[in-house]
Amino acid sequence: MMRIALAATAAIVALSGMSFAQGDQEELFRDLNVCEGTVEQIDTSAMSLTVTGITFFVLPTTKIMKETEALADENPIRFSDIKKGDYVNVTNHADRSGRMVADSIELYRKDKFVPLY
Secondary structure, three states, rough: HEEEEHHHHHHHHHHHOOOOOHHHHHHHHHHHEEEEEEEEEEEEOOEEEEEEOOOEEEEEEEEEEEEOOOOOOEOOOHHOOOOOOOOOEEEEEOOOOOOOOEEEEEOOOHHHOOOOO
């Protein structure tokens, strides 16, 4: 039993010191349900937007913000303020029917954006 505990501890220590390749980081962020990129399509009547080929539906509970200079500040905006070509970060989840729902959308100035990965 002690050997198993020591082996498990060694594996955790080894993994915590690993550096991730670009592809591994992208996979990690996909697993966390984060999508970032340029808005390719927007449908205000269906309340949806498409980023990196994925259509996200916006609900009344979706938090929509615009980047500000002060990182702690939140600048709420309306869905109608988002335009095709804008750079966004979308946190999301799949609903019971399998459609992707935006939990939050952050609008960035692309020249100021620092990628998550």
